[in-house]
Amino acid sequence: MSTPADAETVTTRTRPVGAAIGLLVVVGLALVPLFVAPYETTIIGRILIFALLAVSLDLLVGITGLPSLGHAAYFGIGAYTAGWLTINVTAEAPIPLLAAAGAGALAAAATGWLAVRSGGIFFLMLTLAIGELIFQLAQSWESVTGGSNGLYGIPAVQLAGSPLVLAGLRYWYVLAVFLIGYAVLRLVSASPFGAVLRGIRDNEPRMRSLGYSPFRYKLVAFVLAGAVAGLAGGLLTAQQRLVTTADLGFTTAALALLAVVIGGAGTLWGPCLGAALVVLIRDALGPRLDGHGPLVLGLVFILTVYLLPRGFAGLAGLRFRRRPAEPA
């Protein structure tokens, strides 16, 4: 049986180990274009984009306790905003990205104002409805979104006037923005604001009893998650230079949620692993599996739920401090 002293030792030991592993991963990711072929580099870039979407969803699901089925809407809104801006105004970074994040935040503020008043299954259903509504809007607003054909012919993003045409350069751009987005969410999670969100997740009435208004905190978390999802959408536009309604549809939202659950909700880094698995199975293995990629994903999900209820992150044993097995 673990004692309090053990718990403290585990926490203090794992912090530097975790930081060292994180640093190694970042260095490894930065070296990818030097050692990996352009196609695989693009796949890894796609993983990073999807990981940023999953991490933003984890802020809602794992840290605030708001499981959303409509989060892809803000991802898609960011993607369309960046795409439209790049075609019609400027391709100069970081303007399309900032606009994408802003559009994601605005859309999240408008819809979250209603959604975060509910909880549990009602929140899930409301976000699903919001996601479908925005999907239908994207389908029908052809003059802006291109309808079912999508938004195509998007110019390459430019950095100081130079278009990022090479796969390696685009990848580094994606990696840099991913790291910024991840760091922001990490800081938020570790801040006093993050502690309030976890308090709301675990016991909302108790937070009320301490004088907190959960609505305001949940709305801020929802808007922040929408902004980072929009940022990820902007990155998607920069990488694939095409946006379709599939990017903001239910499938994308469900896959993001799957990545969070498989990776380990509430850890932020766990959903990155989940996102890697989802993208690898869907994009890299899928074509070789005769279109049975979703079936494999479903099996992985079932196995994870049964064998690793805390996702891959649970394997590392680092989550003790944030969510012990048994509530007191």
Added chain:
Amino acid sequence: MSLLEVQGLRSGYHRGTVLHGVDLSLDAGRVTGLLGRNGVGKSTLVGTLMGLVRASAGSVLLDGVPLAGRRADVIARAGVALVPQGRRIWPALTVDEHLQLSGRRARSSAWSRERVLSLLPRLAERLAQPAGTLSGGEQQMLAVARALLTGPRLILLDEPSEGLAPAIVEQIGLAIGGMRDEGMAVLLVEQDLHLAFAVCSEVAVMDRGRIVHRASTSDFRRDPATAYRLLGVA
């Protein structure tokens, strides 16, 4: 005028009404014991005063300010704090994080972090420890500390001695004495009559959703027939 004035308070859950018109007044600097058999509505009354259970009728005035039907966060900011039954701490947060969370929305009061830690020194030794790994007594102290750090004028304690060793109960009693000396009104829901009689200056007894008896602690102790009729103990 009393700090808290409750008149005709009714509330309950979707299954039915639990409080059928509670009248109660609490004074600053006094500890009132709320006694009664299981299921008579003590925790529902505490939850309703805190805004966690919706009041359907009646009035609650804290220093003249109406609180009935207000949200719990509004009531907390008005100066009411709750130490809930079962502690309800956050197992994953450290003691220090609990204290920070509690103090951030606090009203200005004499209960600084240092003051609370001097009253409950065991917590000072456990600041970096996740609350889920504390002993039951330490968790109860943390629940008390969390409530005090909000700077309350009225504190509601729902069975704070439940499941604790006598030495810890004694410390809880000392802490309640400290709250009283600070001029707070204390409503103590308690099954442990030893603790209730030791710290309360008066008792209110509930039965079937109403306050049916009120007396000073000394008078109540001299009246075993009433105690037996209302509580089943002599």
